[in-house]
Amino acid sequence: MIRIMTQSDFQRFWPTFKAVIEQQETYAFDPDMSQQAAYALWCEKVDCAYVMVEGDEILGSYYLKANAMGPSNHICNCGYMVTTQARGKGVARTLCEHSQNEAKARGYLAMQFNSVVASNQVAVQLWQRLGYQIIGTIPKAYRHPRLGFTDSHIMYKWLD
Template sequence: MIRIMTQNDFQHFWPTFKEIIEQQETYAFDPDMSQQQAYALWCQKVDNAYVMAEGDEILGSYYLKANAMGPSNHICNCGYMVAPQARGKGVARTLCEHSQSEAIKLGYRAMQFNSVVASNQVAVQLWQRLGYQIIGTIPKAYRHPRLGFVDSHIMYKWLQ
C-alpha cells in the first residue's frame, strides 16, 4: 500500500499537492510553484518520496530526507500530505509510522519537523500522540490566510 513514489504517481498526486500549497494553511511552499518545481522539491531533493495508494487512488504521500549535514546527519525530516477525500481515515498516522520505520532502516536516529503550523491542531495532536515533542515554538512564524500571523512548532522524536 505504501511504496516509493514514481513520476507517474506524482502526476496523480499533483492536484492534492497543488490544493494544499494554494490554501497556504500548512506548508510554507510557494503557492505558484509549478508541477516541475514541486516534483523536484518533493521527490528529487530527498532520500525518498513515498506514496500511499489504494488501486489508482492516491491517498497521501511523504518525503524523507536528512534534516542537516555532518554531525547532525543522524536526524531526518519528513513532510506529509493527505488527499482531501482520505483525511480523518488514519492515512497521516500510517504514513508517519511508515516514515519512522524507513528512517531507522536508512540509519537515522531521530526525526524533526521544522515547522508545524500551530493552528494545524489535527497534525500537532497526531504527532504528539505518536511521541513527538514540541521542542520550540517560533512566534508568528507563519502568515495564515485567515488567521494572520500564527506560531509554528519545531517537533522532535528520538527513534532509537
C-alpha cells in the same frame, strides 16, 4: 499499500499538492510553485518519497530527507500530504509510522519537523500521540491567510 513514489504517481498527486500549497494553511511552500519544481522538491531533493495507494486511488504521500548535514545528519525530516477524500481515515498516521521505520532502516536516529503550523491542531495532536514533542515554538512564524501571523512548532522524536 505504501511504495516508492514514481513520477507518474506525482502527476496524479499534483492536484492535492497544488491545493495544499495554494491554501497556505500548513506548508511554507510558494503557492505558485510549478509542478516541475514541486516534483523536484518532493521527490528528487530527498532521500526518498513514498505514496500510499488503495487500488488506483492515491491516498497520500511523504518524503524523507536529512534535516541537516555533517554531525547532525542522524536527524531526518519528513513532510506529509493526504488527499482530501482520505483525511480522517488514519492515512497520515500510517504514513508517519512507515516513515519512522524507513528512517531507522536508513540509519537515522531522530526525526524533526521544523515548522508545524500551530493552528494545524489535527497534525500537532497526531504527532504528539505518535511521541513527538514540541521542543520550540517560533512566534508569528507563519502568515496564515485567515488567522494572520501564527506560531509554528518545532517537533522532535528520538527514534532509536
